[in-house]
Amino acid sequence: MKILIAVTEVAEVEDDFEIDGLAVAEQYLDYDLNEWDDYAIEAGVQLQEAGEDVEVVSVTIGPERSEETIRMGLAKGVDRAIRVWDDALEGEGQLGVETKADILAAVAEDEDPDLVLAGVQSNDDAFGATGVSLADEIGFEWAAVVNDLDLEPGGDVASVHRELEGGVEELTDVELPAVLTIQTGINEPRYASLRGIRQAQSKEIAPEDLADIGLDASVTESPITLTQLYEPETESDATVFEGSPDEEADQLADLLRDKGVVEG
């Protein structure tokens, strides 16, 4: 059985930041593994550990910098990784859903996995659409926002829970091959062990450009253009208590007494 995991590196914005044109200025960005993908990696590695002959491959669309993030997956048990990048993708800012789905589809067609796992969303752009677009593109079945997965390695139906709003879960059987988008909380992502980190150094990260996967620059064409990026006008009319922590706490304590939360 082969499992392909879409892993992305996301940018997090520091508390104080400045905007430079249509982006947050680079010096205020920190890069990290997408939170949802960490759970997807764990789900894949658990399936690998539960069965014989299960290969787990990760695929990332990202520049060389993202290899650090990719290695985190390798250190946690991913067998090998593919990284797609191309000059044509450079400077695109935010890649459209279609572009990502086309690139991942080309890789999936080469790799021919039985199961694809992706995070529900990436926590920077939060489009939440890549996994399901990919599924439709490659003709796989799918399920979005999966927070429980029951699948025998080599089995042909995944029984999943989809986490709906308001504390209700939907129970669904999904025929393989399928794409599942993984919700946080489905498992407990492991920390990479020192041994894992060492082993990851010798695992393969195959760099591919668009031509390598049979695509050309036209895949980046999108009718969607970012035209503005700004800090939202603060709607805050909060009364902020000021002073030392003790002084701040005293003011809040007074408020809570006034509100009758606490007596005396």
Place this chain on the structure above:
Amino acid sequence: MSVLAIAEHRRGELRDVSFELATAGRELADATDGDLHLAVIGGEVGEFADRLDREGVDVVHTVDEGEEFNHDVYTQAVAALYDEVEPDVLLMPNSVNGLDYAPAVANRLSLPLVTDAIDIESDGVLSVTREKYGSKVETVVEVDADRAAVTVRPGEWPPAEGTNGADVREFDAEIDESAVRSTVTGFQEVGGGDVDITEAEVLVSVGRGIEEEENIALVEALADTLDATLSSSRPIVDNGWLPKNRQVGQSGKQVTPEVYIAIGISGAVQHVAGMKGAETIVAINTDPNAPIYDLADYGIVDDLFDVVPALIEAFGGEPPEV
């Protein structure tokens, strides 16, 4: 500009976002004197159609396929209806089920897709406002195409009201059953248990700012001091530090206490969905730009590890060592 919007229902109830979509759709259609088509797929479609006939809705399409949501059915039905109606814009909810079919529909119809819209405008060119980096910035994207699909964030538009006398049309989507490869087998409620946070008058709520499981003791002590109930954001539950029945938010509980004290919680949209109805909101957060402050009535921009012990002491309690 004509608009087709897809309603959502679950277990016999239309969900609020259906009526919000009608409002968003009407605004867009108005911009160019177009028609608003609303569609409902599955369940008691006749009854749903009656209820969806709100002001501004020109046509309600009913697709009588199945009882509950199934994405294979929805994807086919929406695509078929799209071909029939030929709208300029297709609106779907940015709900969990929306996330489960909207991208597939857009892909199938080769429509550009923008998700989680908080504002949509059109002066011939569609421009969609959405958030990035956990609400820290807003972006506007323009869609330079004749047709597009957009998913709409629940809770951003007021629900359409009134009745209208819309044209109700039955639509036979001719579902190909062999392409239905997923089966919904049931539903399960989660998060029962000892405490019902929806009943609490005062909630002390803890988020990822607490850093370590051991430190939960600190906010627990505050909750005890205030005779309040302890709740949390999602990561705390994901980490197994508190049980699921304590989670506030979209996928957790919706709460309406008199006082909600958010400690080390950023105020992500899915969290806010569960607590914005609180009467008084207090935030303790080191980041003055955290989106929780857009909602908060009172705030302390400082380190919770300094403020919370001081607060416990202010009421004569003794903070635990963390």
